[in-house]
Amino acid sequence: MKKFSLVLSLVLFTMGFAFAQRTVVGQITDGDGAPLIGATILVKGTDSGTVTDIDGKYSVNVPDGANTLELSYTGYETQEIVLGVSNVVNATLSEGVTLETAVVTALGVKRSEKALGYSVQQVGGDDIGRSGASNAVDALVGKAAGIQVTRSSGTAGGGSRILIRGVTSMVGDNQPLIVIDGVRTNNETQQSQAETAGTAVSNRLMDLNPDDIESINVLKGAAATALYGTSGASGVILITTKKGNKGEKFSVDFSSSVGFDNITNMIDLQNEYAQGWSGGYDDPSTGSSTSWGPRISELEYSTDPNHPNAPGANAFFADGTYRYDPNGFIVPKGTGNGQAANVYDNVTPFFQTGNTFNNSVAISGGSETATVRLSVSDRRENGIVPNNEYDRQTVKLSSSLSPTKDFTISGSVNYSKSEFVKIQQGSNTSGLLLGLLRTPATFDNSGGLGSDAVDNPSAYIFPDFRQRNYRGGGGYDNPYWTVNLAKGFEDVDRVFGNLQLNYQIDPWLNIGINSGYDIASDVRKQEFEVNSRTNAAGRILHDDFKTKVFDNYLNFTGNGNLTDDITFNYLANATLFSFNSSQNFATGDGLVFSGFRDMSNATQVTGGNDIERYRQVGFGAQVEAGFQNMLYLTLTARQDYDSRLGNPTDFNLSNTGFFYPSASLAWVFSEVLGSSDAFSFGKLRLSWAQVGAPPPDPYSTSSVFGPFSVGDGWGDNINFPIAGRTGFDNANLLGNPNLTPELSTTFEIGADLRFLRNRLGLDVTYYNRKTVDAILNASLPRSTGYANVWLNSGEMTSNGIEVTLNATPVSNKNFQWNSQVNFTKSESIVDKLAPGIERLFLAGFNTAGTYLVEGNQYGAIFGGAYLREGAGVDGIDESLNIPAGAVVINDNPDSPEYGFQAVDPTQRAIGNPNPDFIIGWNNVLSYKRFTANFLLDWREGGDLWNGTAWALSFFGTSQLTADTREETAAPIEGVKSDGTPNDIPVVRDQSYWTSSVGGFGAVGEQFVQDGGWVRLREVGLSYRLPDYGRLRGGSLGVSGRNLWFQTDYEGIDPETSLTGTGNGQGFDYFNMPSTRSVIVTLNLNF
Amino acid sequence: MKQTKILFGCFFTIFSLFSCESYLGGDFNADPNNPVEVPIAAQIPSIQINLVDVYGGQFSRNNNQLMQQVEGVARQCTGFNSYSGLVPSRFSTVWTNIYENILNEIKIAQKVAAEEGYAHYTGMLNIMEAYTLMISTDVWDDMPYVEAFQGINNLNPRFDTQATIYEIIFNLLDESITLLQGGDGGLAIGNDDVYYEGDIGLWIKAAYAIKARGLLKHNKFAEAQDAAKLSFTSPDENLGFLYPDQNAAAPWYRYNRDRTGDIEFHPQMGNLMQGLNDTARLNIIQSTFRISHPYMTAKFHQELISYREMQFLIAETDLWLNQSGTAEGYHAYLEGIKASFKELNLPDSDYEIYVGQSDIDPGMGNLDIEDVMIQKYIGLYLCPEVYSDWRRTNIPKLTPVTGRSVPVRWEYSADEYSFNLNAPEVGSVNIFSDRVGWNR
Known part of the structure; x- marks a missing residue:
């Protein structure tokens, strides 16, 4: 703390801090004499200002030379008061209808909200803070219409995916551009392992301390983002960070919170049947993978090595004791020692209560000429999975200096340091839930140690370094092994910020330069101990990512009145942007001995480098003309040049350029109709915009060779150099020098209506977006010699409706209730892919993956289906959707699947992962010093493929398989090949669930489930502290995240995404469970 | 206003110094980590290792499972074992490896070799191409070739008949033998050739062996035997690649390590060998499929075609050509068995x-x-070619795992069905009854 003060005083000193000012105090009330809480007081002509407290009282520093206060409150007329000698100014505001709120729009231009012909929504810092989320993306759930946030899992340090108005691009990144204080910032997700395996991925916006956020503006449509050019195609999230205010008294904000996390739910596992096959018991040493053994109630233990059912010698230690269970091996009841076989619960003791500790302190203040804010934060998270950790420290300094009235220099520096310890998940043999949920109820992963097994290696490793797991060392890692011996470490250091110069020459000419930098280093190490199931020989992976983003703007702006009736403002700008991400990687294979997981212990080390780079140059212009404060027309134009369109062998600048225009109109018709108490304000919005986008990846214009690995994916591939040689192979993806930008055209219409003196507000927007020439990596028949080619061939149409309803049902002196409903509906239909191509792979597995399917919504779940009547019949079966007919039953008596559903030889679109609509209902209720809030999050529809249940049905560990294996034989609903109703009775036992209609079979549709939910996303209660001594307020609160949800999904939680932040959504395969959290927060202001 | 002028001056100086062309252009959009062209020798190790890897990998797992030498017992492999899992999507990767990572690469290298006149490289590449085409058409029958490998210029290559494919195979082999017998055209094959390290004599022998294998399937017994006699003279000459160690381990070792317990030794084969008191060999090959397996080791010479196969071929053709066989055939039979014991290090x-x-x-x-074919079946344990032998001779007699017959061919790749308009209709191929060209 001492060092900290020293740094601060140095900063303040160098900036020539001065305190020549007076302090004015007072109270603001409404017409009825009730105090107005949160009214804004601005010292005109300065940046100094404050808001009123719960009693409507305020205290503001008025710098020398300033003499006017501007008092404003939403829904009330703004008042200006010229200061006299008195330092006490009380005022009464009258309710009015003026609406001059300025909002931050593209390129940091503040525009009157009234003039906007498109939809912009703002989320305040308070809402972000109240959410208790550590990731600003998570904090946005339900707080704005048109956005969809999906948290990838409950992993500490796991990322989230955000979409604004659904998807814009077919294969490019569909997440919005993140702009912090006017400059583009990277929200990248670096993938170092397979998308469906490895560890949870993070998104880089997590590096920003949410306490530093002043507000977030969501720019939704193309008209709003047109000035960002190509990078704004998927929407823009504008984040404004907190800064010191001119003339603001020096203040200290301290915040401390502690949170606890628990697993929300678990998949239903059976505890009746033992490890085995066909009803016979198999000892762990046999390697048996399944739980199709006898009833556990018919089994007991024996320690007699001469027992006829004793397992082989490798199941015993040298001293003759049994390796796998301290009670002995399992034998039929009546033949052993009489001690009944245990039913082990492997899941409950494994997960722990996670915890989070967060502390932050911010110091801010300002003089007439300078402002400063310095914040420091420290966050420590321990996940619900043992050893999963996420620690983050941030420091942020923002300051500004105005040596003259018209010249300002300002800047900010953020430094953040994050350390992650991540655990293997998903579809890999070291994946945590894979081993955990497949473990038979007769095997104790902890070896009798319960939750102590995490810290006791004897649970998972034998003295000879063989692995102790239910499959005799084969199969999948023991979960306790995974969390100890297959850890992934990530160490992120990041510096980002901006430097800004502003020179106001004249109201008609302001020159601004804004240069942003964002430099991140992400150093990763993944360990696999010898005898890990993913790498039995042991492996060490190093990945060293360095990402550098530079963004530079030169803006000329100005505004004024052309005539009494016409207002005018303009912007002309030039931008330079560069992105460079370099990955150095090294893999060490074949560790010499166990217990030392370091590169120096590897017998083969391979490495390489991978650079992704691109640059953009852009020129843009915007003019806004307003007529009688009623009609506003805005026109923008931009010309971008992007290196990703360049052909390296035959470069031509004009091939890299593209132009896009936009036009928008705002009509404040309440100015014409006049407003009343009942109808306060009305505006219609109309806009049209066209945006282009370059190829999502650089180098798409040429084809390359590389030393690609060799193999078929069933085991680990092998990598060059092999036997002292390296070998080059032409990439499977064919480059295309003729690529042009993809184009999307958006039409948007909306209305903003306010009633009852603004107590009720309704904002409705409809949009339609048509994307043509979409760039996609079209699949090719492999006989062409390639798997994919970049083509400008896709077409997609999106439609959406967004509704925001704001209401203040109650507002009086003591009690205020603010309620907001955000409704989002968006649908993107893939009209066309490429000639002859009906579907395109995005992510996933063979049995069920995410594809673009012509005629279907974006990212359909595609996979094996039951055969239905009409399949393959011309005129009936014309698409890849499931035909309408009845399910056909296999009625071939010679078939082992006699009586089961037959399999359609064509894979089908078996699910749609896109929700029908999303509703967020956010409420804040204040009574005196108490504030309560809750946010209900309702996502209707959106399918998920429950791959976990699919796989567990094969292994016989799910409750479903216990219920069905002894059911009475009955015919499955469907028809026989002659069309008559099925009458072949079957029992859905082992033969069924291990057939082609069971787990690991050819069909995926039986486990496609409705992933909709209603969720209590946030709930909280806080108390605002009164001033006391030097304490100037603060709060003490408790909040909960994700405390309750209701869903038809049969997995753990439908809010899950195996692929993290990628485009392939809608499947769950042994993904990490989600969490619910309770957080206690104390804020103190001095 | 003076300040303004200075400021403007600065901005325009900066922007005039700066040129879009140099900032965005040149080779800035060229991948700094991957070349757009490579010399021929840089391609050979990739082609050759991909070929042995697919042959010792998916070909061996599929064919030898159908032949009941190994048995799929867990996860996806149970479905393969009972044939229900042999759906098109399961053949996508192997089809991709053949077309994309082997044949297309060979085509690219052949073009360079032809342009430069590197006759030995052309010969070697033609042999590899002929071999790849043969193993492929033997399981897929008709397949795209003449119109294939044209990238975006032909998105829907037509399927050629197996007769056409075989004609091409035999032409390629004959041409190769002639080319290899001549000069190298300026570039000798070096140690980029991971099979033979540029030993031209061995390549010629391998060409004859491959030719013999192809002729045998067309019942051209005399020509097949002649070719076989011009091929390998000892097991040391087998065409294949020695996987060096566990870091670049052979396909079966990798499978047993990474998918432990999915596939095990098949009891059918065990019973057959037990009936023949074949205990020494059985003891080795029936070990549990783990990394400790004595035969499926990390360091392993994965063969494409072998001396013992040729010996069994000579023995078999001898019986077809001469009623009860000659001394030559008889010795070849014993030599084949002996080489099999040697292969297992017995x-x-x-x-x-x-x-x-x-x-x-x-x-x-x-x-x-029957004697010869049974011994060939045992002697070529894990060699995918036993599937062709069984389809020709129906030896050994196999009981289908399910249903009435063992599949007689593979499904096409799901990708090819989906993306090639000239591919047959999905569902039109019956793997139980649609025999490949030479098998009709």
């Missing part, structure tokens, strides 16, 4: 004990086709 004494049994060595003139 001492000659074990071989002597085994062939000491009269039902194994009934003496010259007493061999029948």
